Amino acid sequence: MSRPPSFTPPPGARAHSLRTARGDFAVVDAPVADGVAARGTVLFVPGFTGSKEDFNPLHVPLAARGYRTVAVDGRGQYESDGPEHDEAAYAQAELAQDVLSQAAALGTPVHLVGHSLGGQISRAAVLLDHAPFRSLTLMASGPAQISGSQQQRVKLLRDALAVMSMAEVWEAMQAMEPPEETDTGELDSGLDDRADLRRRWLGNKPAQLIATGRQLCVEPDRVAELAAVPLPFHVLSGSRDDTWPVTLLDDMALRLRAHRTVVQGAEHSPNTDKPLETACAFADFWDGAEAR
DSSP: OOOOSSSSSOOOOHHHHEEEEEEEEEEEEOOOOOTOOEEEEEEEOOOOOOOOGGGHHHHHHHOOOOEEEEOOOOSTTTOOOOOOOOOGOOOHHHHHHHHHHHHHHHEEEEEEETHHHHHHHHHHHHHHHOEEEEEEESSOOOOSOHHHHHHHHHHHHHHHHHHOEEEEEEEHHHHOOOOOOISTTTTOOOSSSHHHHHHHHHHHHHHHHHHHHHHHHHHOHHHHHTTOOOEEEEEEEOOOOOOOOOOOHHHHHHHHHHHEEEEOOOOOOOOHHSSSHHHHHHHHHHHHHHHH
């Protein structure tokens, strides 16, 4: 589970509902910094069990580079509503249509960034219609299904959700956390992160987690399809990743003829592990895409 440094929107950003043709979605929306020329708009799509808050560390540095940034909770994810038990509502094609509607609501072609599961949903959206997008960045998001070890973890979660409440699953996950994370790690920051993380977990709809978890375990390789789309691509990851091996991401970037960034010292969430380096890599890529 991703752990945002804070659930409070950063200075200048605001949390609100983005009204779209497919319903309202909770977003954190940060404008371009005062006195900086606007260069573009960015839409961030979070990963499995994540949320819009995962991108909080990126808003301020990207605002200073001239980019408005909008991070969204997907359907049934944290503060965006969705059906409690209807798994069909969370089919990948449905979530991809949601991303298209979010881009349309922003009123301008956007640079699309998808993290992990969000990358595969973003890919599906681009394959449906690339017109609303100026570029696509896949962050720690691989070409097909997740690694075998991660599939086992997702299956365990899906099995638990079939027989336990969200609150019961949360307590079970906390009992399984390594001591270094439960006793002294990122969760104890003075901001009561544990309570925030629990609140986010309880905001997720079980059907969403079950359906998207299944998607992660069966996703086909669609890189060849994506390579035929006339957009600039960027593959960004940490230097270590146990969800998709970094060498697999290297190969995907070659197949896409994509710009490739490896953020040293980061793992599966470069946005929170090394936010300044990640923000700089994003903006450098978008600046080049805008110039083209």
